[in-house]
Amino acid sequence: MTALAEILAARIAATGPMRLSDYMAECLLHPQHGYYTSRAPFGAAGDFTTAPEISQMFGELLGLCLAQYWLDLGRPAPFTLAELGPGRGTLMADLLRATRGVPGFQDAARVMLVEVSPRLRQVQRTTLGTHSVDWLDRVEDLPGQPLFLVANEFFDALPIRQFTRAGDGWSETMVGLDAGRLTLGRAPPAPLALLAHRLADTQEGDVVETCPAAAPIMAGLAARIAGHGGLALVVDYGGWRSRGDTFQALRAHAFADPLEAPGEADLTAHVDFEALALAAAPAATRYTTQGALLSALGLAARADRLAAGLDGQALTAHRAAERRLTDPEEMGELFKALAVFPPAAPPPPGFAP
Ligand code: SAH
Numbered sequence: 001m002t003a004l005a006e007i008l009a010a011r012i013a014a015t016g017p018m019r020l021s022d023y024m025a026e027c028l029l030h031p032q033h034g035y036y037t038s039r040a041p042f043g044a045a046g047d048f049t050t051a052p053e054i055s056q057m058f059g060e061l062l063g064l065c066l067a068q069y070w071l072d073l074g075r076p077a078p079f080t081l082a083e084l085g086p087g088r089g090t091l092m093a094d095l096l097r098a099t100r101g102v103p104g105f106q107d108a109a110r111v112m113l114v115e116v117s118p119r120l121r122q123v124q125r126t127t128l129g130t131h132s133v134d135w136l137d138r139v140e141d142l143p144g145q146p147l148f149l150v151a152n153e154f155f156d157a158l159p160i161r162q163f164t165r166a167g168d169g170w171s172e173t174m175v176g177l178d179a180g181r182l183t184l185g186r187a188p189p190a191p192l193a194l195l196a197h198r199l200a201d202t203q204e205g206d207v208v209e210t211c212p213a214a215a216p217i218m219a220g221l222a223a224r225i226a227g228h229g230g231l232a233l234v235v236d237y238g239g240w241r242s243r244g245d246t247f248q249a250l251r252a253h254a255f256a257d258p259l260e261a262p263g264e265a266d267l268t269a270h271v272d273f274e275a276l277a278l279a280a281a282p283a284a285t286r287y288t289t290q291g292a293l294l295s296a297l298g299l300a301a302r303a304d305r306l307a308a309g310l311d312g313q314a315l316t317a318h319r320a321a322e323r324r325l326t327d328p329e330e331m332g333e334l335f336k337a338l339a340v341f342p343p344a345a346p347p348p349p350g351f352a353p
Helices: 005-017 020-029 055-070 092-100 118-128 193-198 214-228 273-279 290-296 299-307 314-327
Strands: 079-084 109-114 133-136 147-152 161-166 171-180 181-186 206-208 231-239 246-250 255-256 267-268 282-289 335-343
Touching: 005 020, 005 079, 005 171, 020 171, 020 267, 055 092, 055 147, 055 231, 055 290, 055 314, 092 109, 092 147, 118 133, 118 231, 118 267, 147 214, 161 214, 181 214, 214 231, 214 273, 214 335, 231 273, 231 282, 273 282, 273 335, 282 290, 290 299, 290 314, 290 335, 299 314
Parallel strands: 079 109, 079 147, 109 133, 147 231
Antiparallel strands: 161 171, 161 206, 171 181, 231 335, 246 255, 246 267, 282 335
């Protein structure tokens, strides 16, 4: 058993089964043993690879989308240029490099990174070199000013609760103990106001997940954008409405048992973009796939330009990365993008009018 498994087993023995959301929060963010607090999860040697780690084009195109929209909104200054959960800082570094030539953009920007892991903050510091950057613990700490923001694979890391339909009630998935080992079980069914709206589109035995932290975070972003102007680009895997069990563990690039090694595997769930869009009111939203967004932002042309300077293995890897980001069989359709922008403003580049 991992050290964290022992801590959690002792707690469950003392106080009873835990919600999945509490289990996930401990596994990811426990101060000593949490996955993000104690490990460097990214890249070939880690547990998973994200879009900015696959190709510089991802951060470049999202950055140019933000900068173009900043121009379209009349160059508000000063403004916050923010990222939620920046990982190694690669996306922000690519974004800053790509937008250097946009007159006035970086002079007006105050760069803020929302990151809980002290260890990843250090990695981000190194990646971003001498760029002036502020770190924040929470989205609520973002200032009340125009906000241009990216969040890639951030919302999937927020703890979820999971429910199985039982009659007109719901039975919550809990982490309990069986002969001293962590095991998944279900609480007795109970009616749940939170899921009243899902009785119409689910049947006995269907599984639905909720992410309690997601709506308040999105509401905080949307209030700043609706009130002061700006744009948030949220990219993640998921769909338009939560259905089915999507709670998963990734370890060394393979799916693993989420209870097997708490603190040593990445735990995530698919993002419910409908819930995010609802929480974004009164800001406006548009939703599309990652593949469609990157293509509309000019990925093919950018890829050709970079390809012109490459040959051999580097060229093959570059073309494979382009496919991986956009192909429907790879990340192109599983990953979605949500834009959040001011209610009366036109949709940003890459999203249908
Ligand atoms: N965006 C990066 C990394 C994604 S991994 C990329 O695309 O490569 C998730 C990131 O979110 C990590 O940096 C992790 O430390 C951070 N994170 C997870 N939960 C968080 C929370 N509740 N608040 C702030 N950051 C969080």
